[in-house]
Each structure stands twice: as structure tokens, then as C-alpha cells.
Amino acid sequence: MTHRPTILVTPCTQAKGVEMADDSISLSNRYTDAVIAAGGLPVIFPATTSPQVIAEMVSRADGVMMTGGEDIDPRVYDKNMDPDLAKKAGPLEPERDLWEQTLVAEIFQQRKPVFGICRGHQMMNVALGGTLIVDIPTQVPKHLNHRRMDRRSDPVHPVEIAADSLLAQIIGARSLDVNSTHHQAIGRVAEPLRVVAQSSDGIAEAAELRDPSRLPFFLTVQFHPERLVDKGPAYRQLFDRFVAACAAPRSPH
Secondary structure, three states: OOOOOEEEEOOEEEOOOOOOOOOEEEOOHHHHHHHHHOOOEEEEOOOOOOHHHHHHHHHHOOEEEEOOOOEOOHHHOOOOOOHHHHOOOOOEOHHHHHHHHHHHHHHHHHOOOEEEEOHHHHHHHHHOOOOEEOOHHHHOOOOOOOEOHHHOOOOOEEEEEOOOOHHHHHHOOOEEEEOOEOOOEEOOOOOOEEEEEEOOOOOEEEEEEOOHHHOOOEEEEOOOHHHOOOOOHHHHHHHHHHHHHHHOOOOOO
8 A cells, every 4th residue: 555544543631630630632553553563543532512623634544443442421322311320330531422413513524434442432422412321230231241351352252243234245244253342332322323243232332334335435343453453354354344445436416
């Protein structure tokens, strides 16, 4: 690839005093390493709520990768949630909730490829009008243990994949073993989305657009493929296909 496509990568946000004396951002190198290995040039999003700056960042990028992080504030998608349930959410990233919603709107406005991972999977659903399961152990009977922080870089359970999905096409299989480090998940699915992979307890493990023509590439996953790229080709292929879509020439709109 002679020209590496520019991939805008979202970071976590941290309040002042957590790591720096000021508000700051942080990001695992595994995300950017996976993008570079796939032929992309990662650029870290500057964590601004300015609509003008967000629009320009998206305009200059060839694609956007929305990464993992802390919980989304339940008030973003359900202002009438039971207070006891809402307390199950946290830590929160309130500023990130704001700029990621604006970012999603720009992705669709400017028709840019997007790949969402973990929180990125959840935020895409929220930004498009869906809701979240606030706490899987509280709300999902007979749930799997999805919060395997002790094995964050190991596959811990399988997911079943829809035969007609982009995900199945990319990895060439109807199932995939994935890692799992979350306690929240997609609840009510946003109208533009379809769930294309599920764990045995019904948790939405991947989502795609009902109308794929809306964007050049769209895929969100609940698991963390950037932590599994050395475990098999399927995980690397997710980044390869995303970056290839970002590199593909597109007519202006």
C-alpha cells in the first residue's frame, strides 16, 4: 500500500488527578498497533466537544475507529431509569459521551468507514437511538461471565454469527471464540442496526447496518480483537478489511 489511509482513533478520557494534573486522554497501544499492521496510519482524536473541530477531523480522516473504555452514562439513553440500576454504571466518561455522539453524526454525514470496539459498539447503538443493558449480572438471567478481566487477551467463549453478515464474510466462519471484559451490552437495538453475532446467553456481540449502502464499511463488535491479533487470522482480518475499506477510493458526496 503506497498511501496509508488515515484512521481517526478515539481515546479514553481521564479526569485531572487520575494520571495527569489536568484532564487527559489514554489509549492502549494495541489499537494503534493493529491499525498500523493492517496498513493504516492512526491519528488520535483530540477529545474535543467542538462540532467544528470534530467535523474537520472526520473530513481529514479516511475512516474512524471507536475504541473501548468506561461505561456510557445511563442518562444519555434513559432519563427515567431506576436509580438503583443506574448506580450499577461506572466509572463514567461524560465528556466522551458528548463528543462521541457528535462524532457518530459526522461519520454518517460524511459517509466514512467505521469500526467500533466494545464501548464503541455500545456507543454506536446509543447514538443511533438504542439503549444498553446497564449490568448483565443484574438484568440477564443465566448469563455467561462476560467480565473476564483475568483473561482479557484470551478467547473465553464462542459467538454465533449470522450467515449473511459482513462479519461472517470477513472471517469465513459462522462462529468465533472471543475475549470478554464488559458488564454492559446492547439492550434495545437502534433501528438502523441489526445484531449479527450473539453469545449463548443472547448478548449482542456484533452489529451491522440494516442498509449497508449507508456507509462504505460499518462493523461494531463487543469483544476486543486488538488483543487477539496474535491468536489467529480471523482477528487480524477485521482490521485488514476495515483499513482496506478506508483506503478504497470514493466519489465525493
